[in-house]
Amino acid sequence: MKEAAARIKINKLLEAAGWRFFADDKGPANIQLEPSVTLKPHDLDALGENFEKAQKGFIDFLLLNEKGFPFIVLEAKAEDKNPLVAKEQARKYARSQNCRFVILSNGNLHYFWDLERGNPYVITSFPTPGSVIGYQKTLPDPKRLIEEYVEDDYVVLTQRPGYAAEASWKSEQERPRFIEVNALRFLRPYQKKAIAALQAAVKAGKDRFLFEMATGTGKTLTAAAVIKLFLRTGNARRVLFLVDRLELEDQALKAFKKALANDYKAVIYKENRDDWRHAEIIVTTVQSLLFNNKYQQLFSPTDFDLVISDEAHRSIGGNARSVFDFFVGYKLGLTATPRDYLKKLDKKNATTKDPREFERRLLLDTYRTFGCDDGQPTFRYSLLDGVKEGYLINPTVVDARSEVTTQLLSDNGFVVEFKDEGGEDQKESYKQREFEKRFFSKATNQLFCKIFLENALRDPISGEIGKSIVFAVSQNHAAKLAQILNEMADRMFPGKYQSDFAVQVTSHVDGAQQLTINFTNNNLLGSANFIPTYKTSKARICVTVGMMTTGYDCPDILNLGLLRPIFSPTDFVQMKGRGTRKHDFREQLFDEAIKENVKQPKKTAFKLFDFFANCEYFEKEYNYDQIIKLPKPKGKGGEKEDNEGDGIGGIAKSYEHLGEDILATMREEVIGSEGMKIDRMLYQKFETTIRENDFIVASIEANQWDRVIDYVNREIFGKSAEFYSLEKLRKAADVDRRITLREILEKIFGLIPRFKSKDELLEEEFSKFVADYKPEEAEAIPALKTYFKAYVTSDQIRYIIESGHLTDLATNPVFSTRDFKAVPSKYRTLIPEYIKDYVSLNQFAA
Template identity: 75%
Template sequence: MVHKEAAARIKINKLLEASGWRFFAEGNQRANIQLEPKVTITTQDIDILGENFEKVTRGFIDFLLLNDKGFPFIVLEAKSEEKNPLAGKEQSRKYARSQNCRFVILSNGNMHYFWDLERGNPYIITSFPTPDSVIGYQKVSSDPQCIIDEQVGDDYIALTQRPNYFAEAAWKNEEERSDYIQSNKLRFLRPYQLKAIVALQKAVKDGQDRFLFEMATGTGKTLVAAAVIKLFLKTSNSRRVLFLVDRLELEDQAKKSFAAALANDYKTVVYKENRDDWRRAEIVVTTVQSLLFNNKYQRLFSPTDFDLVISDEAHRSIGGNARAVFDYFIGYKLGLTATPRDYLKKFDTTSNASKDPRELERRMLLDTYRTFGCDNGQPTFRYSLLDGVKEGYLINPTVVDARTGITTELLSDKGFIVTITDNEGENQEEAYKIREFEKRFFSDATNTLFCKTFLEYALRDPVSGEIGKSIIFAVSQNHAARLTQVLNLIADRMFPGRYQSDFAVQVTSQIPDAQQFTINFTNNNLLGSGNFMDTYRTSKARVCVTVGMMTTGYDCPDILNLGLFRPIFSPTDFIQIKGRGTRKHLFLDQLFDDNVSSSVRHPQKSAYMLFDFFANCEYFEEKFKYDKKIKLPEQRSKGGDEPDTGTGAIPEIYEHLGEDILASVKEETIGAEGMKIDRMFFERFEDVILENDFIAASVEAGQWDRVIDYVNHEVFDKPHEYYTLDKLRKAAAVDRRLSLREILEKIFGLIPRFKSKDELLEEEFSKFVADYKPEEAEAIPAMKHYFKAYVTNDKVRHIINTKHFTELATNPVFSTRDLRAVPDKYRVIIPEYIKDYVSLNQFAA
C-alpha cells in the first residue's frame, strides 16, 4: 500500500499549497506548516515524504498548521487513500488539545473533514481553508447557548431600524402610530414569524445546525431570514452570512430587503467578481450560478468564509450541481421554501418512474429535506397557505375553470397532449409532437376565446375601475407574443382611445429590458401610470404576458388576476404561480386624493381571480395522481445504423469474390479525447450556443427550463448541422450518459469538465457518508463497492431488490463475499438511499 500512502501525501501537499499554506518561508512570510514537533524537511523531501507515513512510532503523523504568530493553529491528520479519514478522529482530538488547537483537518487525499472542536462534528470539505479565513473564523465565539437565550420580540427588526422608536411621541400616540410605522417603514414580526425563530432556537438547543422553513409565498420569508441573520450576527455565532438565490433578478431584491431591515447594524452587498466588497460586509447576496461559473466558489472563497448560509427557494438553489456550492461552506445552514413536501408523498419510486419529469421534482424536494436535516419530512417550521388564509394574512383565489371544446377533449382520459422536456434535457412525448399541440390548442380562435373570457371576468381595480393588474402565463415566447397582440386588439375595442397598444406587454427573456419591465410593473409605472386618474398611481400597462419570468420571488401585491393559459406539470411551478396573487394590499396607499378615498367601497384587496383553462387546479388540488406512469417513447435499437431489411432479419454477410485483397489492417484505440471530427462537431455546437444571446441571458439568469426547451426546439434537429443530444454525448467521449444541462454548463464554464462515471460515484458516496456518518470505518471500502455495484449494474440491482442473494455466487461484479463484508443494516440502507436520492440515468453508458 506504499503507493496509496504516497499518493495521499502528494494530494494533501498540493491542497495545502493551493490554500496558501507554506512548507517554506517565502519572502517575509514564514513557513506555517510543521510536520511534527522538531521535524524539518528540505525541498527534495516534499514529493517523496510519506512513502510510509502511517508507520511511524505513534502509528500516524500529524501536521501542525501555524497561525500568523507561529503558534499551533490546526492539526492535520493524513491517512492513506484506502482508509477513512475519520478513523483517527479521537487520536487527533487528543493531539489537538495537547497543542491547544481548536481546529482539526482529517484527510486521506480524496476525502477531507474540517472539525471545529468547539462546534460539534467533523464537516466534509472539498478544499482546505486558507490561513486568513480560519483566523477570521476563529473570532466567531460559536456559543449556541447565546442563540438559544437571545430574546426575540416582534420588534426585533424595528429595533435595528430605529433603536428608540418606542420613546418617540408619534409612537406613543395611538392615533399617529400607524402613519409613524408607515413613514419610517418599520417592520414588525408577525406571530408566526416569531414562531419560526423560536423553532430554530429549539433546533439549536437540540444540537442541530441545519434548518428548513417551509413557508407559503407571501408570508415574509425574507423578513424572517433577516431576523435569523441578526440573531446569528448579534450573538457572534456568525461574522458573515451568505444568502443564495437562484435567479439574477432576486439579487437586488434581497439586497434591498436586508438593507431596509438591517442597514443600521450590518452591511449588505451583492457579490461581484474582482471586487473585495464582500470582505467588508456581514451579508453577501449572490446567485448560485455566479458562484458555479468556472468553479468560482472554490477559487475565490474558503470553506470558512461564511458561518451561516441561507438558501432562498431552497430546492431550486441547491438542486443538481448547485448543492456543491451550498455544501462547500462550513457552518449553519438554513433553507427557505414555499413548496410543501406533501405534494410528492404519494409518488411511486419504482425504477421506471425515474424518467417521469415529476420524479425529478420529487428528488429535488427529498434532497432538500435531507440536506437540511429533515429526513422525516418535517421541516423545522411550517406555515402553509391555509394557515395564512385562516389567520387573515393571505388570500385564496377565486378559480375560474374555463374549458373550450378542444381542451375538454384533451382533458379526457387520454390526458394532456404535450411534449415535456425534463431537467436533464430528455423529451418525454405523449401522443402529439409539440407543433401539432400548439396548432390545435393555440389557433387564433382559441387564443381570442381565452383572452375574451379573461377580460370579461377579470377583477377591476377598486379605485379606477379599469382591469386589475394581471399576469398571464403562456406556453412559449411565440405564444406570449400572440396573446399580447390579441389582448391589445380587444382592449382597444373595450376601452376606445385609452390605450395605444400598451394595455398588454410581453415580458419574456427575448424582450429587451424585460427585467426592468417586471420592476416597473411592481412600481406602477410600466409604460406610464395613472391612465384613468391623475391622482392614482397604477401601471398604465395592465397585463404582463410571460412564460416564466414572474414566478419565483416576484413581489407585486396589487395583482388581481392570474391567467394559466398553459398546462402545468410541476407542483412547484403551480404553487409559485398561484402565490403571485395571495398577498393582501391596500389600494388607497396609491391614491393621492382624499376626496376620492372616502368613495372607494372596497379599498382592501380581499380576493384575486385565477383563470384556469387547463384544469390545473383540479389536477393538483383534487386529482394529482403521483403514481401515474408516463408512457415513454419506444427505445431505439442500440446500433441505430443497421440496414432495414423489412423482416427484422440480420442481413446476409457480403462475400468478396474479386482478386484484390487488403494490403493491411490497422487497429487504433480512440482515447478519452475522442476523434478529431467529434471534437470539431462539439466545438461547432459550442460556437452556436455561445453566439445565441437568448441562451446566454437565460443561463446567466439561471432559467434552465427555458434554456433546455429552447435548445431542444430551436437548435436540435435542424437541417444544417442536425445537432442531437445523442451525437453530442458521443462527441464528448465520456463513459456515461450526459444530460443536456451538463453539456450547456460545460460550454458556459459553469463546470470545468465532464466528470467520469467513477468521479460521480465517488461524489454520491461521499454524500451518503456525510449523511449517515458510518461508525464502521473499516467497512467503508466494502460499503462503497456495494454502493457502486448497485448504482451501475442492473443485474446486481435486481438481485438485491428481489433478495435472490444466491445468484451473487456467480456474479462477476459483486459476489456473495462482497455482500458479507457490508454491515447488515447498510445492506438495506444503501439501496433505499439510492432509490430516493441518486438518479441512475446519469450513470448509463
C-alpha cells in the same frame, strides 16, 4: 502509491488555499510537519512515499496562524482509508497543541472540524488562513442563541430603537401612520413561532433548518430576524443569503437594508467584490457562484457562519447544491414548496434496484438536505393558515373551457381526420399537453384573451384592468398572447396604450429581469396612465412562462391567467401564490381627495383564470401518493425555460386548427377558508394508519381508552413517515376549538358522527349547569348563559372577574358592564366556581 497520491493531493490543496511550506514574499512558512521531519524545497514532491509508516507514526501537518502559533491540525490518511478513522487521534493531538480546528483528509474526501461546534463537516476545498482566522473570532454560544428573547419588535428595535418613547407611537390614532412612514417591520405571531422553532432545533443539537412558509407570509422578514439573532448572539460573524434569480437578489438586499441597516451592513457580492468582507450580510445568486466554479476561487469554506438558501427547493438542484454544501456552518432553507423525493419510496428496494437514482433522490430531497429526515420542516405555515388568520387571500377561480379545450381535455382528445400520402384515412389525437407544442389554434388563444379581459378584476382606484400575470406554454406562445392582448387593448381603451398594455417577460427578452422589477415598482413602460397622482404600472399584464413563478413579490396583482396546462403541484402552488398577498391600493395614491372617496381600497380577492382545468386536475385527478419523479439531469446548456420541442415522442406531425372556437362553459368559484385539496393533503392518511393498527382496534373494542391514547402518543406521533402530531391533526380537522385526541379517534371509528363546534359544546356544558342548580330566575337565564360562555372562552374575562377589575368591562367587546349587571349577584361567583370544578377549559381554546 495510495499514500503517495494522497500526500501529493493534500500538498496541492494546501498551496491552493494559500498555506506555505516555505517562506516567500507573501510571508513566512505556516505549515509545520512532525517534529522529527525536516523538509527542503526539492523534497516536496517526494514526500508522499509511505508517509503513514513514518518512524514516529503518522505525519501530521500543523498549520500555523499569523503569529506562528499552532492553529489547525491536519491529519492525513491514505486514499483507501476514511479520514474519519483519524478523528480521535487528531482530537488528542489538537488538544495537546491548543488548537480549536482539525482537518481530516485522504486527498479526496476532506472534513473540517471545529472542536467548539460539534461534528466534522465535509468540505470540498481547504479553508484559507485568513478565513479561518476570521472564523476563529466567532466563538459559538448556542445557549445565547437559544435564550435570546424575540418579540414582535425584534427587527423594529434595529430600525428605530427608541420608537416606543415617541409621541406618534404612544398615540393610538397616529400609530398606524407612524408605522407606515417609518416602514417599521413588526414580526407576526407565526414568524416568531418560526424563530422559536429554530431555537428549539438548535437546543436539540441541529445545525440545519427548513422553514416551509406559504408565498406572501414574509420569508425574507423572517430571515432578517434570524440573521439578527445569529449576529447579535455572536453565533455568526457573516451570513450568506443565496437566491436563484437576479431580481430576487435586489429584492432581498432592499429588504435587509430596510430591516437591519442600522446594525448590520448588507451588500450584493458582484457589486462589492473587493470589500465584501466589510459586510455582515452578503447576497448573491447561486448561478453567479457556479460559473466556472467561482465559489471555490472567491470564497473559503469558513467565510460564512450561516448560509440561508431562498427558494431552497430550487437552489439545491443540480450543480447548485455544490455551492450550498461548500460552506461550513449553520444552514437555513426557505421555501413554499419543498420537494419530497423520498416520500412513498421503498428505500430498501431502491438502494438495490438503482443505487444511483436513490443517491440523486437523497441529494435533491429538500427535507433531508436541511436536516429534516422525518419529512417535516423545522417550521410550517401554510396558505390555509395564512387565510384563516387573515394574512392571505384564497383565489376566485374562473374555470373557462372552449369547445377546442373541452375536446383536448376529453379522454379521446381532439381528433383530427386526414388522408396519408397513400390516400388512406388516418386519425390523430391531441391532448392538452400538446397545446402550443403540436396543436395550435389562433382562435383559441384569442378566445382566452377575450374572456380574460372581459372578466378581469379592475383596479379599485383607476378602474383599468388590474395588474395581471399570464402564464404561457412557451416563449413563442407568450409572444403570441402579448400581441393579441395588445391588439384587444387598443379596441377596449382607444388611445390609452401603444402596444404597451401587455409585455412578454421571458428569458429571450433583453432585460427581462429588470422588467419584472419595474412591474413590481409600478413603472413598467411608464406609470399613472389614467390618474396622474396614482402610481401604477402602465403595462397591465406580464406574459411569462416560468420567470415570475418563484419568489416574485408583487402584492397588487389582481388577476392570474393559467393559459397552459400544469401537471406539477409545485408549479401550480407557486403560480397561484403570486396573487395571495393582501394590499392597500391607497399606498400608491398621492391625492387625498381621491383617497377619501375610494370605496374598496384594499385587496380582498384575486381571480385565477384556469383555461385547462388545472384546479380540477389537482382537486380530483392528481395522485398525491405517487412517488415524485426525478427531474432530468441538466446538460451543459441547462434546460430550456419552456421545454419546447417537437411534441410527444417527436414523431407525430403538428396540427393548426384554422376554424373558430367558442366558449363552451365558464363558472366562478370563490375558494373558502377550507382551501383547495392541494393545500390540505398532509394528514389524509392518518385515518388509514389508525384503522390498520391491530393494537389500536383491539383496545378501542375493549374500551381501553387510556391505553389507546398512550400508545398513539408514544408509537404514532412523531414516528410515522408523515410525522403526525395532535396539533397538526387539529389544524387539519378545521374545528373552531381544541379537539382532543379521543375525539379524533372516536370520529375515525364512527363513534361520533362529527366534531362538535365550540358553541355546541358550550350549550351542552351550560345545560349541565342549569340541570344541577335549577335557577329559579327564569328571566335571567339568557344573562347567565352569556356570562357562562364568556367566562369559559375568554382569558381576559376570567382575569377581570378574578382580579376584581370590573371597570375594565366597560371597554370589553366580549362581555360588557351591562352584561355583568344583568347576572344575579349570587351567580357572579357561583358560575366561575362551577366552571373551575367541572369544565375543561382546554377544549375551548382555538
